[in-house]
Amino acid sequence: MSQTLAHSSAAEAGLQPLYGISVEFDDPEALVEAARKTRDAGYKRVEGYSPFPIEALSEALGQHQVEVPWLMFGAGIAGGVGGFGLLAVTSAWLYPVNIGGRALIPWAQFIPITFECTVLLAALTGVAAMFVLNGLPEPYHPIFNAPNFDGVSSDRFFLCVEARDKQFDAEATRKFLEGLGGLQVSEVRESKK
């Protein structure tokens, strides 16, 4: 694979389109540091890969996932209102029964069901939203084509600048990544359809 091939000429040479350029590390600290530098250099579509969660990496990559908490919050409110409403409507309106002179809506006794419905709906929504927004299940991803990528499930750490980044330039980006002190820099290409 020639280093100097431009994107368009890659197709002419029978190569698959470029997905991005990856750099490999054997140390989590180095990955976080590289991610920070890459973001600072102005790249936006950058992804890190690691065998275990690294909290500092999400921060370094500027990832702020806000959708799932809000979806869960909304679902929780809906569940709570729905649970309480169901009890209130059935016991105070549809089928009112006087039990030991208690109020028709004894709010304290409704709390456990209200709580359960809140948690149930929020939790189910959270799991579903996580799958949908993550794009899971995803049996294929172009990053699998990066050489030595198997190591990311044991002791290797990858950073990949994706080709769809506005600032991406096959040569300049490659040079930049080579300056980060990783083990190796490689072009990552899509697989044949």
Add this chain to the structure above:
Amino acid sequence: MNVQELQVTTTELMGEKLNKLSSGALVATVIGAVLCALTFFTEQKSFYHSYLFAWVFWAGISCGSMALLLLHHTVGGGWGFVIRRFIEAGASLIPLAALLSAPVIAGLFLGNLYAWYQPHPGHELSGFKADWFATPFFLARWLAYFGIWWGFSTAAIRLGRRFNTGADKSTLDQVNRLGGFGILIYVITVTFASVDWVMSLTPHWTSSIFGLLFVASQALSTMALMLFLVWQLAGDSPLVKGLGRYFRDLGNFTLAMVMLWAYMSFSQYLITYSGNTVEELTWYQFRSTGSWRWVAVSLIAFHFAAPFLLLLTNSGMKRSPSRLGALAVLILLMRFIDLWWLVKPTFSEQVTLNWSDLGAPLLIGGIWLFSWARAMRDQPIVPFHDPRLQAHLHEVVSHA
């Protein structure tokens, strides 16, 4: 972080601020004493009611400190090293808490506190309850609680301090065992103590969750006070900078205790409401009708909802020593109001605020904090040679 920065003593790190705290505590003691005197010479009975709830709060801080220390001995974790000296000093004040209970005992003998001591005709206790609340047995239990706690707190502090100079594996095993066993004894003894101190104000009322509610309350009060003191005394010191990442754990612990308090308080209410018996329901009726209703509502809003939502949604708050310290002020205030709401409605149908309701917390708190500041002095700021601390200090940051 430079690990050597943690090899200083408490006096070097915050001696000045401890001095200020001591003088502040003395001022509080004097103001508290004056306020208590105002009530004592006009409405003597009310003084004892105020003193009881304030004493239960501050005695609970000593017990809670011991419980957190035992907990840390057995489960470890970086969070405990941030507040280690703070809770050790708190736990060392268990004898002081016992001494400060003298006015409560006086209130008992004057017939101002516990209805079972001089029951109204027709309200005498019978059977097991009569035996249980025989005064000599009651006093013997009182002594036994403090004896047991004094034993455990002394052992926990002594063993823990072996790590100041270096310690072997066997010490680690010892603190581990002491912690696990001590926690068990603590929960059982506090359950009995909570029945004696507070539940027996209304002798016919029973609630089996009351003891655990006290356990959660003491842990919450203690954590809140220690977070406040760490913020005030060591806010910008190497202790907070070096171990700052553990504030998240301290914040999560606070959140858990806020939830546990709410869960058990609500369960107690729900069970009582569902049971619908005169003996049990009246306890809540006294506390949820008339003007007491608004105190009860404020507990739901500010003892539960406000700290719960702040800690749940605001993860930045849990990481910030100053914001946690500020939230701790609200929690401590609500802890006082909760205990006041448990004790005071026994004696007055409507909300009545006596001077001693403000004075007693200041009086006892002043004495407690003055002694605490003394106990804080001349200790290494962390048990530096604890192998568990060493493991945390050398942990790679990105793995946290």
